[in-house]
Amino acid sequence: MNGYRWPAIVTALSGCLLLATQPASVGGGLSLVAPFGSDYYSGMPRAAAVVVVFPQVAAVVVALLLVRWWPWQLLAAGLLTAGTTLHVVPLPILAVPLTLSFTLIGVLAGAQGLIRDGVPRWGTAIAVVALGLRLFSAGLIGRGTMRHHDHQLFQATVVAVALFGVLAFAWRVRPGERGPRARPVIVAAATLFLVIPLSMVTRGQVAALLGIDSSVLFRHPWVENALAGGASLVLAAGLAAAAGLWSLGAALTMALAQAALGTPLLLAFFALEGQTAARWSGLLAGTAIGVLAAITRWRVAAAGTLSVLAATSLFIAYSATTGDPGRIGTQHRVVPALIILVVVVAAVTATAGATVPVLARRGSVPAMLGPVAGMMAASAALLLQATYLEGDGRPASDTLNAARHLNTSGVLLLVAGAAVGGLGLAHYLTERWAERKRAEEIRREAAAAERDRLARPIHDGVLQVLAMVQRQGAEPAAAGTALADLATLAGEQESALRRLLAGGGTLVPPVSRADGVDLRAALSELAGPGVEVATPAEAVPLPGDDGRELIAAVRAALDNVRRHAGPGAHAWLLLEDEGDGVRVTVRDDGAGIAPGRLAEAERDGRLGVAQSMRGRVADLGGTMTVDSRPGEGTEVEFWLPRRR
Structure with a gap:
């Protein structure tokens, strides 16, 4: 009390x-x-x-x-x-x-x-x-x-x-x-x-x-x-x-x-x-x-x-x-x-x-x-x-008249x-x-949470391999080596998916939990043709679990740029260390997103933004914002608190 x-x-x-x-x-x-x-x-x-x-x-x-x-x-x-x-x-x-x-x-x-x-x-x-x-x-x-x-x-x-x-x-x-x-x-x-x-x-x-x-x-x-x-x-x-x-x-x-x-x-x-x-x-x-x-x-x-x-x-x-x-x-x-x-x-x-x-x-x-x-x-x-x-139809005149009707x-x-x-x-x-x-409400919430848990790694692993298969299959001159690589990736994802459905494991490569993650080094590796990365001069450490989820969300954002921004689109990635948290911004100069398109994709079961990106960050207490206009590109910003 x-x-x-x-x-x-x-x-x-x-x-x-x-x-x-x-x-x-x-x-x-x-x-x-x-x-x-x-x-x-x-x-x-x-x-x-x-x-x-x-x-x-x-x-x-x-x-x-x-x-x-x-x-x-x-x-x-x-x-x-x-x-x-x-x-x-x-x-x-x-x-x-x-x-x-x-x-x-x-x-x-x-x-x-x-x-x-x-x-x-x-x-x-x-x-x-x-x-x-x-x-x-x-x-x-x-x-x-x-x-x-x-x-x-x-x-x-x-x-x-x-x-x-x-x-x-x-x-x-x-x-x-x-x-x-x-x-x-x-x-x-x-x-x-x-x-x-x-x-x-x-x-x-x-x-x-x-x-x-x-x-x-x-x-x-x-x-x-x-x-x-x-x-x-x-x-x-x-x-x-x-x-x-x-x-x-x-x-x-x-x-x-x-x-x-x-x-x-x-x-x-x-x-x-x-x-x-x-x-x-x-x-x-x-x-x-x-x-x-x-x-x-x-x-x-x-x-x-x-x-x-x-x-x-x-x-x-x-x-x-x-x-x-x-x-x-x-x-x-x-x-x-x-x-x-x-x-x-x-x-x-x-x-x-x-x-x-x-x-x-x-x-x-x-x-x-x-x-x-x-x-x-x-x-x-x-x-x-x-x-x-x-008996005469009148009440008795004494004080205890009511007591005679105690029943x-x-x-x-x-x-x-x-x-x-x-x-x-x-x-x-x-x-x-x-x-x-x-x-019943708790059961439904637990089922929704389990669906979200499965949706994120499936999106990052199995669906990415299937998308790659679709792109390679559309090219008439696909080399045998590329097809062999696709077969290897498909086999790895099959094994990982079986482990995930059995109650453990993940579809993305594990990250050390004990040593943490240097976001500066991890995100710098994402630089390449069409992708520019800007990071602080010093290391940006983050606990292993938080770093793994944030990197997966950033990868999903870059994958969306490659798939939806249009041919020739460029992406810029900015990492900022704010002391009590980290901020990562992914911006492109592509076709942009039409109003209501994200909600429509979520209703259709395409959960890349809803789960693989926003869901990952929200589970860690962070936020994700999307700013986009048709023809003006898209900017996705992640903010994640640094948990002690």
Whole structure:
């Protein structure tokens, strides 16, 4: 792990501590904005709901747009939290939503960055801890918890530790290479914005839509709330689909798990009233189990197993209490409540750990796991309230009414377990398909490299002999000695070609690797009728392999002059020693090359320039340029770095 990752890990964990000080509801989970119809808006005029919700939505959008600078978001959140704790922050209606949004989205952005930076276990663990500490914050609320003075002292201590961690390490975290993806941000903003138009719908309009009298909704307000929750859930799911099927699947999976969480937590917290240490222990133990499950290779299987285990414990609690699990709460049964608390929290946090890597690869953890999944979960919880009815068709008036329908949470956990299993299977199959595709690309690249390796020596050896045979055969007065020389060359090339195809050898004469090559001497030997060579006064050494390839490329260039420049064409060869490399220029005064002729030759399989010349030099880290105009000759320039 490099030195830049530890500051990111410490900064993100410090942000998790800040989450433990932010207010949270029992079934809130990672929700940032409550859907209309929830208790948050109880007694609030509809016009006031718009005023309250808009700053929350704006804070989330700003946080999502700034995910690249998530450490500074956490720093701002830490300073705002400290100011709120000391009661020195003005405009709390703006400070509170900014603090929660910057903290949660900053932590999730840090987790996503760690996963994409090659530290998936730490990134996944931090996202799971974020959810666990949100639940821990909910456990601090209610009767029987810490006294007000002790709670303030606890909050101040946690904020101080978190702020120290952020201040000490945030400046050492490198900003993300890429900004937020537009589609998840738009989906999250639109999902949260749904609260505003839904809050403007009046009861009379809902009644008219259903074809009933508005007094019916007045007598049964949970029906109106359930309708608002159902509408929010359906619209949010449709918007999540716009972010992609993977984002939709992960968001729905987490929404199901969080929706199943509220009732068991309510029951456990009620049963553990006055047992602050037991509450904390259960929440932290469940979170720790979820973290351990999330960082293993079998996180999907572990999440599914824990979901089944949690559902089974809820079914057993329902059966053992003869259909009235609320008695666990009213009779303050510590052991059953603690078991339910641990296994349910473990199942939900493990589910988060299984979905985070899927979202991280698509850059949508902050948007989909936080605002979108949270809104869908809260909307589903509203919809479920319509099922928590007694025999007279009305909900019971006591606090533990939902606990009497504990089986519903068990079924939701089973569905969430199946969903995370399907998501994991689809992710596994997609990864295997991508690996096979990469393997096929590697195989094709290896085949192309092998073809290039064979093409160069064949061009320099076999094809040159065949070209010579063609030229000699075209001369009617070819002497017997010349034909005998051609036969000798053909035999040598046949033997060399067999060695090459057997996996070793070459078709050109070997050059000593140990002693290197003096380019000045080697290229001077190429001078002859029609070829002038200019070299430095001193030797120009080059390693044997590099020298052999460069000489072969120059020979190919001169051969092209003899074959294509036209009768009577002259060539000039210039060698320059530039210290860190060598430059060889081959220029002729021949017919030149027509535009597009080289590309056409390569398409036709004539690879003299593409492979025998440019390919040789490129493999050694050098370059080759060709400058030619019809009727003005051709200039080929090779540059090769001198490797130490």
